[in-house]
Amino acid sequence: MATFKDFRNDIKPNWCPGCGDFAVQAAIQRAAANIGIEPENFAIVSGIGCSGRISGYINAYGFHGIHGRALPIAQGLKMANRELTVLAAGGDGDGFAIGTNHTIHSIRRNIDITYVVMDNQIYGLTKGQTSPRSAFGTKTKSTPKGSIEPSIRPLELAISAGAGFVAQGFSGDLAQLTKIIEEGMKHKGFAFINVFSPCVTFNKVNTYEWFKENIINLDNDPDFDSSNRSLAVQKVMEHDGLVTGIIYKDSERESYENLVPNFKQTPLIKQDMSLSREDFTSF
Ligand code: SF4
Numbered sequence: 001m002a003t004f005k006d007f008r009n010d011i012k013p014n015w016c017p018g019c020g021d022f023a024v025q026a027a028i029q030r031a032a033a034n035i036g037i038e039p040e041n042f043a044i045v046s047g048i049g050c051s052g053r054i055s056g057y058i059n060a061y062g063f064h065g066i067h068g069r070a071l072p073i074a075q076g077l078k079m080a081n082r083e084l085t086v087l088a089a090g091g092d093g094d095g096f097a098i099g100t101n102h103t104i105h106s107i108r109r110n111i112d113i114t115y116v117v118m119d120n121q122i123y124g125l126t127k128g129q130t131s132p133r134s135a136f137g138t139k140t141k142s143t144p145k146g147s148i149e150p151s152i153r154p155l156e157l158a159i160s161a162g163a164g165f166v167a168q169g170f171s172g173d174l175a176q177l178t179k180i181i182e183e184g185m186k187h188k189g190f191a192f193i194n195v196f197s198p199c200v201t202f203n204k205v206n207t208y209e210w211f212k213e214n215i216i217n218l219d220n221d222p223d224f225d226s227s228n229r230s231l232a233v234q235k236v237m238e239h240d241g242l243v244t245g246i247i248y249k250d251s252e253r254e255s256y257e258n259l260v261p262n263f264k265q266t267p268l269i270k271q272d273m274s275l276s277r278e279d280f281t282s283f
């Protein structure tokens, strides 16, 4: 059985030392080993941004897609070969700017893939502009007098779009992040995971220290129940989105592929492709 070391390759990441994306890479490698898959059964599709490089740094099938389009590629891959474990990854620009529509509709559609957003609340690859996740008032080269737009709210967005699995992790807590990604990969449906992944070079506000002071870990809240949708939204709003853990989980929701009769039998790639219209309309 593969260990996390089997998911390593010999490519040295060129992220800045201390970048939060290193922990996300390690967490994905550990989670993949923990759920017992082999590198040849694992595919990672990424978008554009510093985080997009992750698909090249893990020993698995990798596809570095175009900006904001990791999700359509990942969904197509899963529909063609549902024996693969498919993970899409990207940054906050990728998921909440150019790719927002794909994020919303992928959640709504519920194909069985995992989506990890490395949320550093800035555009890192293009050297530090305001992103849709930057807080109101954020000063960068693109908003020198402070952003007058509020940040998008990923957790509320995912829950209201109908997500069956919503979680948030932090690169400063590898154990929790690994567990979250592991649970997301095991979840039978679309798993949305936002990760506070600090950009140590361009975001001097949302640092590791800042997150450590401000995050509430819901794993430590005995009264929290992640199967309660209203409570999940309430907790997220109460703490202004600064919560970690599995926020909401609905294990009953059927994945998209399970609602298509022929997909239950065999992956599309192995079918004779003679599906009739009735195959898709009989449920
Ligand atoms: Fe990471 Fe920021 Fe460096 Fe990009 S610029 S590699 S996000 S620390």
Ligand code: MG
Residues within 6 Å of the ligand: 049, 091, 092, 093, 118, 119, 120, 121, 122, 123, 124, 131
């Ligand atoms: Mg970013």
